[in-house]
Structure formats: structure tokens, C-alpha cells
Amino acid sequence: MTLHASPPRPTQPAITLHAAWVEAAQALAVARLDHGHGCASAEEEAAWLVLHAAGLPATEADRFDVHALQPLNAQQLQQVRAITAQRIATRQPLAYLLGEAWLVGLRFTVDPRVIVPRSFIAELLDQGALDSWLLVPPQHILDMCTGSGCLAILAALAWQDAQVDAADLSLDALAVAQINRADYVLQKRMQLIASDLWSAFAAHPANGYDLVLCNPPYVPAASMQTLPQEYRHEPTLALAGGADGMELVRRFLRDAPPHLAPHGVIVLEVGNERAAFEAAFPQLPAVWLDTELHSEAVCLLLADDLRAVFAPGATA
Numbered sequence: 001m002t003l004h005a006s007p008p009r010p011t012q013p014a015i016t017l018h019a020a021w022v023e024a025a026q027a028l029a030v031a032r033l034d035h036g037h038g039c040a041s042a043e044e045e046a047a048w049l050v051l052h053a054a055g056l057p058a059t060e061a062d063r064f065d066v067h068a069l070q071p072l073n074a075q076q077l078q079q080v081r082a083i084t085a086q087r088i089a090t091r092q093p094l095a096y097l098l099g100e101a102w103l104v105g106l107r108f109t110v111d112p113r114v115i116v117p118r119s120f121i122a123e124l125l126d127q128g129a130l131d132s133w134l135l136v137p138p139q140h141i142l143d144m145c146t147g148s149g150c151l152a153i154l155a156a157l158a159w160q161d162a163q164v165d166a167a168d169l170s171l172d173a174l175a176v177a178q179i180n181r182a183d184y185v186l187q188k189r190m191q192l193i194a195s196d197l198w199s200a201f202a203a204h205p206a207n208g209y210d211l212v213l214c215n216p217p218y219v220p221a222a223s224m225q226t227l228p229q230e231y232r233h234e235p236t237l238a239l240a241g242g243a244d245g246m247e248l249v250r251r252f253l254r255d256a257p258p259h260l261a262p263h264g265v266i267v268l269e270v271g272n273e274r275a276a277f278e279a280a281f282p283q284l285p286a287v288w289l290d291t292e293l294h295s296e297a298v299c300l301l302l303a304d305d306l307r308a309v310f311a312p313g314a315t316a
């Protein structure tokens with residue numbers, strides 16, 4: 001009798017992307033998670049997760065249909081199920097579980113050393129919405145409170161001739177920003193600076209910054225107490241803004257004028273805290289910039305106005 005080894009069977013697709021997406025979306029929806037970290041729903045998170053497992057960028061979610069019938073192999077399916085279970089059990093933002101975040105179509109490496117990128121300023125940079133406020137294309141840009149470096153990188157991509165400084169108090173955050181800077185090959189144009197707000201900025205740069213971006217920690221103390229669990233995985237340093245949310249903002253704006261070019265502009269994010277901002281700076285003219293999801297989250301401040309309000313002897 002002759003024994004024949006059975007021929008290798010072709011690997012059967014374990015499941016399609018669509019089926020994996022339905023399964024993950026249902027599990028995430030039932031768990032009633034918070035989706036404030038770059039996704040608006042369980043469905044969006046599930047699409048990102050499934051695409052990630054398939055080796056596709058999250059931006060493909062816009063045309064998920066094209067990939068819907070593509071197979072996920074057993075290992076990829078196992079990854080989707082494991083991360084779904086981890087997301088539900090730990091309430092960690094999906095970005096941390098995948099080691100990446102997507103902002104205006106760009107990928108950034110993230111981990112719990114940095115807040116998950118979701119700044120409203122990103123959209124303004126991506127759409128060129130600041131151009132009309134700038135006298136000339138900015139040569140010297142600062143991203144204060146840079147975290148993962150996402151806004152500094154978007155600014156460097158928006159203005160290809162600019163030098164961009166990116167500052168943060170957290171050395172951990174700067175280590176992540178360094179990874180992202182290398183990913184976008186911006187080592188020559190983007191400098192990372194360890195600084196408590198302006199403290200390391202004695203005379204930097206010589207003529208002052210044309211544009212300063214800042215998405216500071218601005219969550220008021222009371223709100224810090226009631227944050228959904230997802231936010232508790234993020235660095236407190238990145239969120240906590242003191243009693244009224246304006247603790248960092250006060251120091252940042254008060255000390256800004258000497259570092260600004262004569263025509264300089266600050267673009268500051270305060271999220272839902274417009275009322276607290278206006279209470280803290282009743283004399284300071286601010287232009288509120290519309291974004292797709294919020295019309296009062298980001299304001300624009302002019303150097304001349306800051307100088308007038310924060311001149312020695314003036315009251316803010």
C-alpha cells in the first residue's frame with residue numbers, strides 16, 4: 001500500500017473585512033465606550049481597527065466598501081478580536097492599543113506618554129485657514145505644548161520654508177515627538193525644546209515668532225474629576241488646566257509678547273472653555289475661528305493686542 005501525503009489545502013479566508021467590522025463594531029457598541037479620541041462612534045473605531053489589522057491606513061475608512069470583501073487571515077482576525085477585548089476591558093483609547101493616531105489624514109506614532117492627537121488647530125493648518133491672518137508666509141513658527149509633535153509637523157508641512165520649534169515640559173512627550181519628526185524627515189527644520197512654557201526661550205529666535213500655535217492643557221479641575229475612563233489613560237499634565245482651566249494659558253499669554261514678531265499671531269485652543277477664557281482676559285480681543293466640529297474652540301490673538309494688554313502696568 002502506498003501512502004500519499006494529502007496535498008496542502010489552500011488557506012481559507014477566515015472572514016472578510018466587512019464581517020470582522022460588523023463583529024467588532026457590535027462588541028464596541030454594546031460596551032458603551034467613550035469615542036472622543038479621533039473617532040466619533042463604535043463603527044468608526046471598528047473600521048480603523050480592521051483596516052489596521054489588514055495592513056491598510058485608517059484613511060481607507062472613507063472607501064471601506066472597496067476593501068469590504070477582502071479576507072482577513074486567521075492571525076489578523078485574532079488581532080482584531082484581541083484588541084477589541086482589550087479596548088473594552090481597559091478602556092484605553094484605541095490609538096494607544098494600535099500605537100498610532102490619525103489627524104487630517106496623517107499618521108502619528110503615539111503611546112501613553114502623549115495625549116492622543118485631536119486638536120482643532122490641525123484642520124485650520126490643513127485647510128490653509130490661517131493664511132489670511134498672516135502678513136507673509138511665516139518663517140519662524142513655534143508649537144508650544146507640542147505633545148506628539150503633530151501640530152508642529154503639520155505646520156512644517158504647510159509652510160515648507162519655515163523653521164519650526166516644538167516645546168514641551170514633558171521629556172516623555174518630546175521622545176514621542178522625536179519619533180514623529182523622524183517619520184516626516186523634519187530633523188533639519190523642526191527643533192524640539194524642553195521648556196516650562198517660555199522659560200527656556202531667553203532670546204529665541206532673534207526676530208520673534210511669526211506664528212505660535214498652542215493647544216495647552218485646559219480642562220478645569222471640576223471636569224477632571226468626571227472625565228470618562230479613556231481620558232484617564234492620558235497624561236494628566238496634558239489635560240489639567242487648574243481651577244478654571246486657564247492656569248497655563250495665563251502664564252503662556254502673559255509672557256508671550258517678547259517672543260513674538262511685530263506682526264506675530266498666536267493660535268490658541270481652549271476647547272469648550274471660551275467663557276473661562278473671556279472671564280480671564282476680558283480686555284483681550286480674540287477672533288474665534290470656525291472648524292468643522294466647533295466654532296469656539298480656537299482663537300487667534302494678535303501680538304499688538306497682547307502687548308497692549310500685558311504691557312507692564314496694564315491689567316489683563
Ligand SMILES: C[S@@+](CC[C@H](N)C(=O)[O-])C[C@H]1O[C@@H](n2cnc3c(N)ncnc32)[C@H](O)[C@@H]1O
Nearest residue numbers: 117119145146147168169170196197215217238
Ligand atoms: C493638550 S496637550 C497638546 C499636545 C499636542 N499639541 C496636541 O495637540 O496633540 C498639552 C501638552 O502640553 C504639555 N505641557 C503641560 N504643561 C506644560 C508646561 N508648563 N510647559 C510646556 N508644556 C506643557 C503637556 O506635556 C502636553 O504634551
